[in-house]
Amino acid sequence: MRELVLNCAQSQAEAWSDALLEAGALSVSVEDADGDTEHEQALFGEPGTEPDVLAWQRNRLVALLADGDDPAQLLASLDGLAGPAPGQADWFLREVPDADWVRLTQSQFGPIVVGERIWIVPSWHRDDAGLPLAGARDGIVRIELDPGLAFGTGSHPTTHLCLEWLAAHLQGGETVLDYGCGSGILAIAARLLGAGPTRGVDIDEQAVLATVRNAATNRVEIEACLPDGLPEGTSQVVVANILSNPLKLLAPMLSARVAPGGRLALSGVLERQADEVCEAYAPHLPLQVWAARDGWVCLTGQRA
Known part of the structure; x- marks a missing residue:
């Protein structure tokens, strides 16, 4: 698999993300182009609400391409949306290494401890050493639940x-x-x-x-x-x-x-x-x- 990586302004991020998805990209993420620098910005809103601004001043769009996708065709779909399509200096392709995506996704979800008694355990951690057994200590409640x-x-x-x-x-x-x-x-x-x-x-x-x-x-x-x-x-x-x-x-x-x-x-x-x-x-x-x-x-x- 390959990723199309391109730079865009705040006013272009949402329109370009939608256009790339409509043109066939498997997924699109928006990142702060100034991330991990002194110019990095935090975007956040109140709990349960979206931030007022949904993109940074300078953004990096990362579009995952299916095998055989033509990046030129995807880029052409952006022309005229909040400005001209990206120039040659504003984008590049990079290879995505093969990975066990199921295992990588599962690794993001570990057991959760709630209060003093409740453990929520995904099925792939069912047999992990060190987890308490239900009722084994102080009335522990162990719930097996997978993100879904x-x-x-x-x-x-x-x-x-x-x-x-x-x-x-x-x-x-x-x-x-x-x-x-x-x-x-x-x-x-x-x-x-x-x-x-x-x-x-x-x-x-x-x-x-x-x-x-x-x-x-x-x-x-x-x-x-x-x-x-x-x-x-x-x-x-x-x-x-x-x-x-x-x-x-x-x-x-x-x-x-x-x-x-x-x-x-x-x-x-x-x-x-x-x-x-x-x-x-x-x-x-x-x-x-x-x-x-x-x-x-x-x-x-x-x-x-």
């Missing part, structure tokens, strides 16, 4: 907050509803922490399938379904790790799903959004901030 299409692999601060909340509050035997279950990680953790009958609900059918598959891998029973398949009734614990806007819209429904004396835990909420989410739930079930991390909060409340 469904949201919730255990790396995001909101997932950590929900997992730690479950570890701190589950007493054993509670019925649990995980609304917006994604990969099923919260529902699986609840069962491994001793919860009773547990349901996972998601609007994405692929997430429902992932939850069922991951539950089987971890040898726990979880009923997973789309919202239309959720039967009437309440649960002693309801968790939802989504985002603030859908959480506000779901306030009447999620609150009604909490059994008398039961608890509700919400995350996916930025610290600056906490008050407005609490306000949306106030008529139904009072909430307060339980914990915060990296700009995100976990909100919790108990039904009288």
Whole structure:
């Protein structure tokens, strides 16, 4: 394989990236052309948001080419987009060495420790020496979960907050509803922490399938379904790790799903959004901030 590497200005980066992909490039990445120098710039936004500027002053586009791709044809597709196509001095080709891409990708995902009790272990680390066995020390919970299409692999601060909340509050035997279950990680953790009958609900059918598959891998029973398949009734614990806007819209429904004396835990909420989410739930079930991390909060409340 080969990579086409070319320089461009900030105003060209997005248009040229899209054009290269449409012309047949397998992938395109944008890098700071001044990276690792005194002129390097950081691009970042608030947690959960994109930065205001999506490129640097001077950028390097790296396009991965399929075998047989003509770089001249790809470069021609850029002509007239935010200026003329790159000149001969502005681009070059380089070879991409053969590699085991699956193994390289897997190497980026190691075991994750959440709090004092929970370990999230990708399947390719299943037999690694030094990892604790589930229940072997201080009630350790070990979840086997591979990064995939469904949201919730255990790396995001909101997932950590929900997992730690479950570890701190589950007493054993509670019925649990995980609304917006994604990969099923919260529902699986609840069962491994001793919860009773547990349901996972998601609007994405692929997430429902992932939850069922991951539950089987971890040898726990979880009923997973789309919202239309959720039967009437309440649960002693309801968790939802989504985002603030859908959480506000779901306030009447999620609150009604909490059994008398039961608890509700919400995350996916930025610290600056906490008050407005609490306000949306106030008529139904009072909430307060339980914990915060990296700009995100976990909100919790108990039904009288």
